[in-house]
Amino acid sequence: MKMWDGRFKKPSDKLMEEFNNSLPFDKKLIEEDITGSIAWANALKKIGVFSEEERVKVIDGLREILKEYKEGKVTFLHSDEDIHMAVERLLVEKVGSAGERLHTGRSRNDQVITDTRLYTKKALKEINEGLLELQGSILHRAQEDYGVIVPGFTHLQQAQPILLSHYWMSFFFLLEREKSRIGHAIKSTDILPLGSGALAGSGFSVDRDSIAKELGFSEISKNSVDMVSSRDFLLETLSVFASVGVHISRYAEDLIIWSSKEFGFIELDDAWSTGSSMMPQKKNPDSLELLRGKSGRFVGNYVRFVTTLKGVGLTYYKDLQEDKEPLFDSVFQLQMVVKVFSQVLLTLSVCQERIEKDLDPFLLATDMADYLVRKGMPFRQAHKVIGKVVGYCVENDLTLIELPVEKLKEYSDLFGEDVEKLYSWKDAISYRTVKGGTGWDSVKEQIETGKKILGVQ
Ligand code: ARG
Numbered sequence: 001m002k003m004w005d006g007r008f009k010k011p012s013d014k015l016m017e018e019f020n021n022s023l024p025f026d027k028k029l030i031e032e033d034i035t036g037s038i039a040w041a042n043a044l045k046k047i048g049v050f051s052e053e054e055r056v057k058v059i060d061g062l063r064e065i066l067k068e069y070k071e072g073k074v075t076f077l078h079s080d081e082d083i084h085m086a087v088e089r090l091l092v093e094k095v096g097s098a099g100e101r102l103h104t105g106r107s108r109n110d111q112v113i114t115d116t117r118l119y120t121k122k123a124l125k126e127i128n129e130g131l132l133e134l135q136g137s138i139l140h141r142a143q144e145d146y147g148v149i150v151p152g153f154t155h156l157q158q159a160q161p162i163l164l165s166h167y168w169m170s171f172f173f174l175l176e177r178e179k180s181r182i183g184h185a186i187k188s189t190d191i192l193p194l195g196s197g198a199l200a201g202s203g204f205s206v207d208r209d210s211i212a213k214e215l216g217f218s219e220i221s222k223n224s225v226d227m228v229s230s231r232d233f234l235l236e237t238l239s240v241f242a243s244v245g246v247h248i249s250r251y252a253e254d255l256i257i258w259s260s261k262e263f264g265f266i267e268l269d270d271a272w273s274t275g276s277s278m279m280p281q282k283k284n285p286d287s288l289e290l291l292r293g294k295s296g297r298f299v300g301n302y303v304r305f306v307t308t309l310k311g312v313g314l315t316y317y318k319d320l321q322e323d324k325e326p327l328f329d330s331v332f333q334l335q336m337v338v339k340v341f342s343q344v345l346l347t348l349s350v351c352q353e354r355i356e357k358d359l360d361p362f363l364l365a366t367d368m369a370d371y372l373v374r375k376g377m378p379f380r381q382a383h384k385v386i387g388k389v390v391g392y393c394v395e396n397d398l399t400l401i402e403l404p405v406e407k408l409k410e411y412s413d414l415f416g417e418d419v420e421k422l423y424s425w426k427d428a429i430s431y432r433t434v435k436g437g438t439g440w441d442s443v444k445e446q447i448e449t450g451k452k453i454l455g456v457q
Contacts, residue, residue, distance in 0.1 A: 002079060002081065003085055003088065003089070017078065017079070017081075020081060020318070021078075021080070021081055021082065022081070022082040022083075022321050022324065023076060023080050023081065023082050023083060023086055025324055025325050025328065026082050026083045026112075026321075026324055027076070027083050027086070028083075028119075028324075028328055029083050029115040029116070029119055029324075030066065030069055030083055030087065031066060032114075032115040032116075032118040032119050033083050033084055033087050033111070033115050034062045034063070034065065034066045034087060035118065035215065036111060036114045036115055036118065036194065036215065037062055037087065037102060037111075038059050038062055038063075039194070039211045039214040039215050040102065040106055040194060040206075040211070041055055041058045041059055041062070041102060042055065042059075042210075042211075042214065043194075043206040043207060043208075043210065043211050044101070044102070044104055044105070044204075044206070046206070046207055046210075047204055047205065047206060047207075049101060049104050049105075049204070050098065050101065054098040054101075057095050057098050058091065058095055058098050058099060058102055061091050061094040061095040061099065062087070062091060064094065065087060065090045065091065065094070074090065077089070082108070082112075082321075083115075084108050084111050084112065084115075085108075088102065088103060104204060105195075105197065105202040105203050105204035105206060106194065106197065106202065107196075107197050107198035107199075107228075109196070109197070109198050109199065109228040109315065109316040110193045110194050110195065110196040110197055110198075110202075110224075110227065110228055111194070112320075113193045113196075113227065113228060113230065114192065114193045114194050114215070116234070116323065116324070116327070117189050117190075117191065117192075117193065117217075117233065118215065119327075120189050120233060120234065120237055120327065121186060121189045121190055121216075123237075123327075123331040124182050124185055124186045124189065124237060124240075125186065126335060127182060127241070127244070127331070127334055127335065127338065128179055128182050128183075128186075130334075130335060130338035130339060130342070131175050131178060131179055131182070131244070131338060132179075132454065133338070133339070133342050134175060134338050134341055134342045134345075135172050135175050135176075135450070135453070135454060136342070136454060136456070137341075137342040137343075137345040137346045138168050138169070138171050138172045138175070138345060138450075139172060139447065139450045139451065139454060139456070140345075140346060141165075141168045141345055141346075142165040142168040142169050142172070142443075142446070142447050142450065143165070143447060144350075145164045145165050145168065145350050146163065146165045146443065146444075146447070147163075148163065148164040148165070148350055148352050148355065149161050149162070149163060149164070149355075149356070149359065149425045149426070149429060150162060150163075150164045150167065150265065150355050150359075151355075151358065151359055151360065151363055152167070152438070156257075158359075158360045158362070158363055159363070160363055160366055160367075160438075161359060161363045161364075161425055161428055161429060161438075162429075162438040163429060163438050163440070163443045164350065164355075165443050165446075165447065166437075166438040166442075166443050166446070169443065169446045169447065169450065171247075171251055172446075172450050173446075174247055175247075176453065178240065178243060178244050178247070181240045181243065182240055184236070185233060185236040185237045185240050187218075188232060188233040188236050189233040189237070190217055190218045190219070191217060191218075191219050191220070191221050191227070191230075192208060192211060192212040192215060192217035192219070192220045192221060193221055193227045193228065193230075194206075194208065194211050194215075195208040195211065195220070195221075195224075196221060196224035196227040196228050197224060197228075198228065198315075198316070199224060199225055199228050199314075199315040199316065200224055200225075201224040208220045225314055225315055228315045228316050229314040229315045229316065231305075231309055231320060231323055234305060234323050234327060235302070235305065235306055235309065237327070237330075238298075238301055238302040238305055238306075238326060238327065238330055239302050241298050241301070241302070241330045241331075241334050242295075242298040242299045242301070242302040242330075244298070244334060244338075245294060245295040245297070245298030245299065245334060245337065246295050246298070246299065248291055248292075248295065248337060248338075248341055249291065249292040249293075249294075249295035251341075252288040252289070252291040252292040252341070253292055255285070255288050255344075255348075256285050256288045256289060256292065259285045259288070259348075263358075264351055264354045264358075265350070265351060265354065265355050265358075266348050266349065266350055266351065267348065267349050267351060268283075268285050268287065268288070268344065268347075268348050269344075269347035269348060269349070270283070271343075271347065272287040272340075272343060272344045272347060272348075273285055273286065273287065274286040287340055287344050288344065290340075291337055291340060291341055291344075294333055294337055297329060297330065297333055298330055298333070298334065300326075301326035301327070301329055301330045302326070302330075304322075304326050305322065305323055305326045305327075308320075308322045308323075309323075356425075359425060360399075361399040361400045361401045361402075361423075362390060362393075362399070362400050363428075364400055364401065364422055364423070364428055365386050365390055365400060367422050367428050367431060368386050368389070368400070368419065368422060369382040369383050369385075369386045370382075370431070371419055371422060372385060372386070372412060372414050372415075375414040376414065377412065377414055385411050385412050388411055389403065389408065389411050401420075401423040405417055405419060405420070
């Protein structure tokens with residue numbers, strides 16, 4: 001028996017039923033569905049569809065269904081097409097005809113999108129909390145590792161020396177932008193659909209403002225056709241999640257390389273690594289590899305749903321039911337990803353001595369070119385001069401800082417004894433005084449900004 005079978009002469013094919021049913025996955029929305037229905041029951045009471053007694057009966061019945069569901073006592077039927085119909089059936093079984101009146105002036109079209117918006121808003125807020133925690137771990141690292149100088153890389157070739165804290169803080173500020181994208185996604189999600197009906201607006205003049213207030217929505221939708229069709233907030237949400245996932249993947253990639261024996265810059269805590277079933281000596285950075293690998297899902301879930309949406313005209317078509325699984329999967333996985341990365345960062349150790357041994361004096365080449373520029377040489381010329389000096393060093397198996405000043409003078413008479421001041425890593429860092437650069441003060445300032453953002457001392 002279906003709730004809509006009045007006009008049908010025969011039942012659905014079993015395979016059609018299985019194909020059509022969304023209950024196996026949308027039962028995740030039971031709490032949102034019941035919260036939305038309680039607000040709807042209150043609104044119906046105000047316009048006289050329910051007596052006070054019926055309102056209480058319906059709401060108690062709904063609360064009981066949720067409680068029983070949580071206790072594992074609810075049995076769903078094969079004929080329950082989705083969570084909305086399942087809850088309605090259970091309600092009618094519990095409270096009789098009052099339950100049959102709950103769907104007055106409401107359609108599953110505005111109901112499903114209300115539930116999905118409630119769920120998505122909550123999930124976005126939780127992910128935002130997770131990102132705050134991740135930023136906390138990054139800030140902790142930046143403070144702890146202040147003073148460690150690492151080679152900064154481009155093309156995976158050593159490029160210029162930077163403070164490790166500068167590298168960590170890059171992630172902090174990136175996450176600031178992700179959080180603002182999440183903030184925008186929350187704004188797009190935070191709109192009440194109930195009252196939109198199937199597409200034309202409810203046939204009953206319910207007080208939508210008070211439903212919005214009760215459900216915690218900041219505004220009510222202005223157009224019912226727009227609202228029952230609207231899945232833009234899901235595209236936005238899935239795309240922010242894809243962006244967060246991809247960025248976490250990029251940092252994980254760096255750290256995987258840094259944790260290799262060849263680099264040896266960091267070591268993961270045992271609790272966040274795994275071993276090999278065959279090679280007893282192995283300690284693998286599986287946490288980081290999964291952080292990198294899972295980015296595929298986040299991108300995939302976005303692409304999967306945007307592809308579905310592309311062909312769907314207004315207003316509601318069953319294609320839209322395909323929005324839930326990618327959403328649920330991305331939410332579940334991203335919550336874990338953010339937590340795991342936060343712990344991996346907090347617990348890893350930095351192998352400072354090994355890093356220092358690895359710093360290649362050629363990293364100072366740009367600083368030496370800048371030195372000549374400060375003495376008056378145009379940068380293009382200085383680049384050429386230092387290029388020649390580097391070439392000489394490579395040919396003669398010398399490091400850049402081993403050349404006597406006399407030799408340097410052969411390349412430019414602008415070189416003086418003071419060039420040797422550049423030869424300390426710490427001093428090289430000091431020369432970068434520009435705001436936002438890797439200089440000591442700039443990085444301190446970044447850490448202070450980070451503390452302010454997180455509201456910590
Ligand atoms: N299970 C459906 C979904 O998730 C609910 C809405 C059904 N609406 C309809 N007109 N058939 O999209």
